[in-house]
Amino acid sequence: MLEHWRRWRAARFAARHPFPTETWAEARARLPLLSALSDADAEHLGQRAWCFVHAKRLSLHPALANTPFDEPARLALAAQACLLTLGWSDAEHHEAFANVHEILILPEAFERRVEEMDEAGVMHQYADERAGETSFQGPVVVAYPDLMESGGFSGFNVLIHELAHKLDMGNSLDVDGFPPLPRDIAANEWHRVFTAVWDDLQARLARSEDTPIDDYAASHPGECFAVCCEYFFSAPDQLDEAYPALYALLSRYFQQDPLTRLPPREEASTRG
Structure with a gap:
């Protein structure tokens, strides 16, 4: 009965909103x-992104009213969001993004006042500049310049980063780097693999060495997960070279293998 209802709903949506092939x-x-x-993945992702465009609010800040943001741009935005769940069933996709209601685009990076307590119990306040942020039921907020820099194979993608936080919050009200896991991935395996990456990043920073991925991953376990998701999709070769066990784990988690669609590095750098 449920499957019949889903098919009826999909057919009704397709009749009301024909898929824009050229767009x-x-x-x-x-x-x-x-x-x-x-071609097969593109067809599947396009259909899912088209539904996403109609199910979620994609909002521009009033200051961006004259900024070119046409239908292909809106569909490309939705597709980057839905890329995370491309390997999952429709039911899993809808459940994963049930806490995504709006993507809000701001004209510039923005500041937030942050309070943190150090190990000595002293509270510190500082201004943190951000390219994006989100909360459990709040909007996904991204800065327009950073959105325009996303979409290539550079290892940076603000949408994937923030949507990864939404996945992370699927079983809690905050980010902790521990999203709901499929049955074939045990919690202790997830913890072991990510802890090895975390420890390596911390050790490199302690020795004042460069890190193989953005060192923002070493700032918080939730940021480690989000940054690694960025690399998994937009620089899979770098993530696999640095942390092959983590790449394999995320490949099982997302049910995708982005290495197979990575263009030659020369072409990626030219087009990205």
Whole structure:
């Protein structure tokens, strides 16, 4: 009965909102992450992104009223969000993004006042500049310049980062780097693999060495998960080279293997 209802609903949506084939082709052409997909994956992702556009609010700050943000741009934004759940069933996709209601685009990076207590119990306050943020039921907020820098194979993608936080909060009200896991991934395995990455990052920073991924991953376990998700999709070769066990774990978690769609590095750097 449930499956019958889902098919009826999908057919009704398709009748009311015919899929814009030409718009999707243009959206794919604009972003290397999308143009690198196989035809089958692109078809699946396009349909899911089209539903996402109609189910969620994609909002521009009033200061961006005159900024070009056409239908291909909106579809490309939705597709980057839905790329995280491309390997999951429709039911899993809807459940994962049940706490996503709006994506709000701001004109610039923004500051937040942060309070943190150190090990001595002293409270510190400072201004933190952010390219994006979200909360359990709050909007996904991203800065327009950083959104425009996303979509290539650079290891940076503000949308994937913030949507990874939403996945993380699927079983809690805050980010902790421990999203709901499928049955084939045990919690102790997830903890072991991510702890090894965390410890390596901390050790490199303690020795004043460069880190193989953005060192923001070493700031908090939740940020470690989000940064690693960025690399998994937009620089999978770098993540696999640095932390192959983590790449394999995320490949099982997302049911995807982005290494198979990675273009040659020369082409990726030119197009991204």
